[in-house]
Amino acid sequence: MKNVVLIGFMGVGKSSTGRMLANMLGFKFIDMDKAIEKKYSMTIPEMFKKYGEAYFREKEKEMCREVASKKSVVISTGGGTVKDPENVEILKRTGKIVCLAASVDSIMERTSARGTRPILDAMEDRRQGIIDLLAERQPMYAQADYTLDTTDLSPLQVSQDIISYM
Template identity: 40%
Template sequence: MNIVLIGYRGTGKSTVGKVLASRLGRTLVSTDAEIVRRAGQTIPEIVAKLGWDYFRDLESTVCQELAMRDGLIIDTGGGAILRSQNVDSLKKTGTLFWLTASIQSIASRIGGDTQRPSLTGTKSFLEEIQEVLTERTPKYQAAADHVVSTDGQSITQIVDTIQSCL
């Protein structure tokens, strides 16, 4: 059984994934890192040169391949839930944990991130977070087996919460 971390960027998936993998002696795989490795380009470069559809196609391939493995901690990109086939694949062999955080927490955590292109292209930083969360929240809710708030929680507390659900 895989442990799959879903949620918007800045909710703690990567950090929680590292600690969880270490604690459980499992391999951590980031879908975004795998996409970058395969494409030989950063995510902003992929999106600028080939578009979001191409990126999402790579993401779907990676999700399907990881779902065929067992015993992983999978740190998904924030938009992995946008395609139902990704969710379906990951749920076959995994338990999905939706990590949540307030808009303010997300903004403070990802404010300096240059590895992510704008998702809307026209909004302010906070407006973009709000708009994307409004669009994605129903998809995260539908996909999640468990919901874990990361606001005001230490990494240890979040990992303990996840472990208690397993």
Template identity: 45%
Template sequence: MNKNIVLIGFMGTGKSAIGRRLAARLNREFVDTDEEIERITGKTIAQLFAKYGERRFRSEEALMVKKVASRENLVVATGGGVVLNPENVRLLKESGILILLTADPEVIYRRVKRKKNRPLLEGSSDLLSRIKELMEKHGAAYQVAEFTVDTGAHTVEESVEKILGFLREKYGIQ
């Protein structure tokens, strides 16, 4: 089985941290789509949003999804909004197994409150309310996943073990 393992979920759910650990355990290459966009454009996600707006960022994201979907045997951490584009979802599902990482809004708040690299949260005076609003708005889009792990209830290592158990049971991936 050469399908990619694709981690989706709201910002702050641990996609990058869990993805890196999962890739190491599966002996696969790890790709973080946001990091790749930053590398290719020479700008941070926040700079892309500030200079060109969300539309331009989403267009860069769609190009990156095409790139990773054309490859095999990857563990991919996606940006939180990647599933808002149906074409991204189609490509990622075609080439991979979608795993949703979730956490309660309060957990996400604790994880992201000091970070300044979250453009969708910028300018919000009530960060927790903004997180809840975005989670509600985007929630249905995440239902495309085959398996879900609540990273607020589990450590990184426990989350990785849960994903590995699912992959072994359903796909025979060791």
């Protein structure tokens, strides 16, 4: 079986689903953001603050290459990883791309903590900012092989759905 790559907006449940799905498949779980934080010994918000978004995107691209070379893994990407078409190409080669989606309300609720997502913290009007960014990124998320809405589903239900799709 090929790797599974989870893409989608912030707060749709990529990390919680990814961990559970990996467990169920007997695969290793890789959270790209966590791997970047570990490699550079700083949090993503710290990296944004210190070096800016472009620097983070460079490191994200390197991490994308690194994780794509692994076998039997579930990869959880960052919400903006697929902004770069080259990243999409790399990820498509390594496995099935599954996009998780969710309603704006549920994204608002699941991302309510401040200080963890610099992209959202920089928004003047968080709700409108999410709506606009979702619309902008929609074509990128639409490149997935399979999409499912996680709004009313638990990570277990989402994982079961993905397994039945595979």
